[in-house]
Amino acid sequence: MADVAILQSGQGIDAAEAEYRAAQRRRRLRRRIMPAAGVLSVLVLWGLLVYGFDVPPFVAPSPFAVAQTLVENAGMLLANLWPTALEAVLGFLLGNAAAIAIATVFVHKKTAEEAFFPVVVLINTIPVVAKAPILVLLLGNGIEPKIAIAALICFFPTLVNMVRGLESVNPQAMELMRVLSASPREVFFKLRVPTALPYLFSALKIAASTAVIGAIVGEWIGSTVGIGALIIQATYNFDSALLYATVIVGSTFSVLFFLAITGLERLVVRWQAPVVA
Amino acid sequence: MVTQAALLDPAVAEAPGAPAIRCDDVAVRFITERRTVTALENVSFEIAEGSFLSLLGPSGCGKSTLLRVVADLVPPTEGRVTVLGGSAETARRDHALGFVFQDAALLPWRTAIQNVSLPLEVGGRSVLPPGSPTPTELLALVGLSGWENAYPHELSGGMRQRVSIARALVGGPKVLLMDEPFGALDEITRDHLNEELRRIWQETGTTILFVTHSIYEATFLGQTVLVLAANPGRVREIVPIDLPADRTLDIRETDHFMRIAARLRRLLGEA
Ligand SMILES: Nc1ncnc2c1ncn2[C@@H]1O[C@H](COP(=O)(O)OP(=O)(O)OP(=O)(O)O)[C@@H](O)[C@H]1O
Ligand SMILES: [Mg+2]
Numbered sequence: 001m002a003d004v005a006i007l008q009s010g011q012g013i014d015a016a017e018a019e020y021r022a023a024q025r026r027r028r029l030r031r032r033i034m035p036a037a038g039v040l041s042v043l044v045l046w047g048l049l050v051y052g053f054d055v056p057p058f059v060a061p062s063p064f065a066v067a068q069t070l071v072e073n074a075g076m077l078l079a080n081l082w083p084t085a086l087e088a089v090l091g092f093l094l095g096n097a098a099a100i101a102i103a104t105v106f107v108h109k110k111t112a113e114e115a116f117f118p119v120v121v122l123i124n125t126i127p128v129v130a131k132a133p134i135l136v137l138l139l140g141n142g143i144e145p146k147i148a149i150a151a152l153i154c155f156f157p158t159l160v161n162m163v164r165g166l167e168s169v170n171p172q173a174m175e176l177m178r179v180l181s182a183s184p185r186e187v188f189f190k191l192r193v194p195t196a197l198p199y200l201f202s203a204l205k206i207a208a209s210t211a212v213i214g215a216i217v218g219e220w221i222g223s224t225v226g227i228g229a230l231i232i233q234a235t236y237n238f239d240s241a242l243l244y245a246t247v248i249v250g251s252t253f254s255v256l257f258f259l260a261i262t263g264l265e266r267l268v269v270r271w272q273a274p275v276v277a
Numbered sequence: 278m279v280t281q282a283a284l285l286d287p288a289v290a291e292a293p294g295a296p297a298i299r300c301d302d303v304a305v306r307f308i309t310e311r312r313t314v315t316a317l318e319n320v321s322f323e324i325a326e327g328s329f330l331s332l333l334g335p336s337g338c339g340k341s342t343l344l345r346v347v348a349d350l351v352p353p354t355e356g357r358v359t360v361l362g363g364s365a366e367t368a369r370r371d372h373a374l375g376f377v378f379q380d381a382a383l384l385p386w387r388t389a390i391q392n393v394s395l396p397l398e399v400g401g402r403s404v405l406p407p408g409s410p411t412p413t414e415l416l417a418l419v420g421l422s423g424w425e426n427a428y429p430h431e432l433s434g435g436m437r438q439r440v441s442i443a444r445a446l447v448g449g450p451k452v453l454l455m456d457e458p459f460g461a462l463d464e465i466t467r468d469h470l471n472e473e474l475r476r477i478w479q480e481t482g483t484t485i486l487f488v489t490h491s492i493y494e495a496t497f498l499g500q501t502v503l504v505l506a507a508n509p510g511r512v513r514e515i516v517p518i519d520l521p522a523d524r525t526l527d528i529r530e531t532d533h534f535m536r537i538a539a540r541l542r543r544l545l546g547e548a
Binding site for chain 2: 176179
């Protein structure tokens, strides 16, 4: 993020700029070091608790046991991550594409919104764990129900945000478009879509993590591969180290997915005023 | 379409023709859930082509509404609006109107030059009429050369307003409608932009309808001041401003200017 520096009186522009850059470097470094320090202290605390209270390995593993499992079973863990990642990403694309398409229809046809928005809200009130078996019955045991669950879980927040974004157009900008005799299509692409982008991205960032949750929950029901299946197996076998390692692999993927969307947002939404630290 | 050159030609500009804007007994009523508001009642006036009319009146007297009626943004409930000899809608569709909003209404995701170019991207007008200034030239006209690639959030309020004026001038509109464009600015910036606006008006020969709260601004800018009275909004008086065409801000200190301002103040007080 670009921060704003204020030029002090009696200070040369070069000096001020150098100082600004140095401050920015320090800030950036801090932003990396502090989270790392936080993670490290949690790991230390975890190790101390497990060793100090002599916790048996089937209840909770030590950080070292988890690290060892991560290294030794890396191949197997990644092999199981692959289907989950595929389901999550495909579900993400499908769910969000559907949400954006339906939001577009809702904005153009108020009657459609009035008729179907309540239906969407109703479906959204069914918890994922209840939707999952229904979809497995409907779509079989393959990858399809998992994609469908991931898609459904992404769908609702994106739909709501996208409709809000498309409708939160500045009324004067709307009048400007009319003075310019812009067609509805031009109003949509030149005004509504750019207005909606920040709203869309805040939904997509939520969807990036929830899509992975959706895929994992889908795998809990009748699946032999994937992070979700591995979690169930490890739990039944009291293999706490493998359970933790699996959870870590799953969350790492979630975080990377989230960061990818954040990076995309930075590329696309460049116009917001810089947030002054 | 009259080209820029023709508009600048005094022979054309001074030719007595049909008025640029004409309102006959215009009334506008807004029906809301709780009540019906008569924003305008019995409003009749006309503006000659190439002239500058200031619209002055207390808050809520329907100034913005009158501008919106002329811009075909609000249909009149009664009466008739004629713009450039035709309906307001025809004038809008022919891209003969420019509108400057109070808060600039720039699109935040577009740079200054992209904002000025917007009128060329929508409404089926992809090419400029021959001879009319390009967006880059218009930014220079409002004193913003070098700021082409700045985003609105990187500009000051005064600069944003200049960008929006440049945008309204794209394609050489014959009528420029300005709704308190300098209302949110400090006095010094406002003075400066007032002088610039008079210069732009003299250079382009555009007909300008300018809404303001400020007696001084109305007097300094206009050839004529239309004073509106409130509740319901109606024409209080049409005051010709017999000040020389070449004005600088110093004119505001002359007795003549003061007398006109005092008269407008009285009219507003009675309004
Ligand atoms: N879209 C609308 N719906 C309902 N009432 C409206 C609408 N637009 C304007 N009005 C009403 O019409 C009247 C005139 O409004 P208008 O905005 O034209 O006043 P104005 O002279 O521009 O005021 P100001 O100087 O404060 O901008 C007001 O009473 C206002 O409440
Ligand atoms: Mg107004």
